[in-house]
Amino acid sequence: MGIEKRIVLGAIADDFTGATDLANNLVRGGMRCLQVIGVPQQAIDLSDIDAVVVALKSRSCPVDEAVADSLAALTWLREQGARQLFFKYCSTFDSTDQGNIGPVADALLEALNAQQTVMVPAFPVNGRTVYQGHLFVGDRLLNDSGMQHHPLNPMQDADLVRVLSRQTPYSVGLANRALLAQGADATRTHFSTLAGQGVRHVVCDSLDEQDLDVLAEATVLMPLVTGGSGLGQALPAQYRAQGWLDAITEPGRLSPSSGGTLVLSGSCSRATLAQVADFLAKHPDGGFALEPLSLVEGEQQQQQALAFARQRLSEHAPVLIYASADPEKVKAAQASLGVERAGYLVETALSQLAVTLVKDGVGRLLVAGGETSGAVVSALGISTLRIGEQIDPGVPWTQAPLAGCETPLSLALKSGNFGGVDFFTRAFEVLA
Structure with missing residues (x-):
């Protein structure tokens, strides 16, 4: 018997290549994925689609505009029946002290009436890892990786707890590597404990694919997750475990190219x-x-x-x-x-x-x-x-x-x- 037809994951990406990056990993995880440019203004056939990524241009625009566009995307994705929502930003956490990561995440949580979300920017296969809340690009801290020279969002602080705390009035916590090593149940319990203490955002360490697998299992029932595309490759297995997703052959098959x-x-x-x-x-x-x-x-x-x-x-x-x-x-x-x-x-x-x-x-x-x-x-x-x-x-x-x-x-x-x-x-x- 097949799975009830509704999209499993609805994602909101803050730029076009970031959207494609996430969609790529969802396909690699076994999901048939469509990327849409902005919020669709007409009906789209999603009959053979498991995940939809809405690509916005909200990474470097004014905060109010980023929030409004993200909320519009959220409304549309919920109308398509998305079981889980994903706010996708760059694995180098591109942002300023004003946002837009913190303000958008806060607005999405409020719209979903959700208490907490995670921040998982790591993409280990591409050299983006997080340890003790500090983001590394290869073997260099973020602020010594070249990102300190970014023309729009120069990143001069690798401590993501500190970076995010400047963008949101809510408490920011940490799930470190030692915790993840204890497995998904311990990680989930830690999230719950932090939520009870009023911690709304949890920055998560991730050094390898196993860490992302633990986080995917621990967060699959959260209404909203946020991060880079690394988490996107780990989530489909958890959707199958929940009975939301069939096994799919050739999810990335395209027509022959020409020209x-x-x-x-x-x-x-x-x-x-x-x-x-x-x-x-x-x-x-x-x-x-x-x-x-x-x-x-x-x-x-x-x-x-x-x-x-x-x-x-x-x-x-x-x-x-x-x-x-x-x-x-x-x-x-x-x-x-x-x-x-x-x-x-x-x-x-x-x-x-x-x-x-x-x-x-x-x-x-x-x-x-x-x-x-x-x-x-x-x-x-x-x-x-x-x-x-x-x-x-x-x-x-x-x-x-x-x-x-x-x-x-x-x-x-x-x-x-x-x-x-x-x-x-x-x-x-x-x-x-």
Whole structure:
């Protein structure tokens, strides 16, 4: 006898690549997953879907806007019958002292009339771990990992209990590694004890996949969980144990891909800069660099990039258009133009190039950077993404139907910090 048909998990992600990151891990855990861009305004067929991730652009917007958008997503997901809700943010806890993680989590808890939630940003397979409440990226504390130079949300404190306490008026507690080693029952009891003491948010240590398995078992009946995508891979097994989810074969199966291939990169993270360098080393004539200080002067550089891409695509050659640059160049552009305008110029140029080149026949598109991905997806008018197989941890191929196109667009949206050094070339090998 099959499971009663309703979506099992409804997730609210604070950016586009973060949504895809979570959706990827849900598929790897055995769930058929759909990512929707913003709160749907019309009915969507969810008959063969187990999890829906609503992608918002709420990580760096004003707090009130982030809260309102997240509550709208929550309302829609509850209407779809979601058994559990998940608030997804970056595994590097990108935020400021004002939010938006704390205020959004508080608003969701209040709407659900729930007493407590957990904070589980860890994604060990991607080097994001938490120990004694301190977030590490690889072997470096968060504030010494490069994230202290993030252009929008510089992270200068690795103590997540302290970071979150600046964002919420409620008490923040800790579930440390020694507790997790005692198992799910002890962890669940600890949560209950903290709740009795008025602790609303519990930051959770996680050093490996086993820790995430313990946390998934301990939290599966919580109305709301929050964190990075690592927890998303551990939850499906618990849903099956609860009898909410059937065993599913090939949850990430997509249609065959076709069309030209294109990489657009707006991220300036260390990982993406290394990926750009690797691509250019393999294809010295395959890249075109965009610069905000040139873009502000008019459309000339954007038109040059378009002509460059069309020529390369006509030759069936690899093509990369990028605005990725080292921190000093980024700071110089921001000092001259302002942070928001510099980012807007890059996002607008890359998204307009995406629209034109997809119309020209690009059928396989890779976009690097959360803000850039959001701009590209919005410009293309994409409203849903079916989640396919993983390229690298946190990054799957997806497919999106486009108006006027017989075949869906194959699309990979990469968070700036994710992916191996050869990601820009190997991704298309995975798709093939």
